[in-house]
Amino acid sequence: MRRALWREGFRLAFTPRSPGVAVRSPPLPKVWGMRDQYYEQLDAIVDDLVNLTGTVRRAVADATRALLEADGQVAEAVIAGDKVIDEETEVIEERTLLLLATQQPVATDLRQLVATLRMLADLQRMGDLSVHVAKIARRRMPDSAVPLNLHPTILSMAAVADSMIDSASRIVANRDVAKAAQLESEDDEMDRLRKDLFRSLLGDSWDHGVEPAVDIALLGRYYERIGDHAVSMARRVVYLVTGQLT
8 A cells, every 4th residue: 555655646747737738647667666675675674673673582482481480591591592583683674774775765664663672773783681680590500590479470470471472563563552551551660569579578587698698689689670661662562653762
């Protein structure tokens, strides 16, 4: 649809007309082909951004499994896999910058490319946070870094984070502004769970010592920040569609 509208606008703008004479515009296959290629490149960037979101989502899920199951191999895989996330981020960023430099996009296309750069930063940071979780898991092995009584809370935080990343991926793919607004409520749930963690740490029943308390405080922060970055991605989509920052 977008390509068809562009072609019609081009035809109307550049077809010479005389009074009372209908003039058929000459075919412009070369120009149309260049614009088709441009839009294909834009679409490919969005597809790759969605795929990268899936990679980050798996990294967060694997880090949680390593944390709760004290699985050293999974923790090492998450830490090593961050290099792949960084490399994919760099490739998409370079392609985005190339389109900005060579195509001089305007309006929605410009907002899409700018939003892509910002969302790449969010995804890269989420990947880094999954590494932080995995490193806490590795540091406390062979024991679990999370006391058994807090496993349900960490599982809930991980589930909310997973849902938020999945929602962010769908919002990016479909430009779903309504869904972007709903993501804010999931972020509220993440904040509530983090408060529950702190209540446990500060309660009289905490008897696990200082180092586990530091680990739990950090983990609460990491999952909360993952959620914040998912919300940031959703807000970028709102900006992309409406041109308004939220």
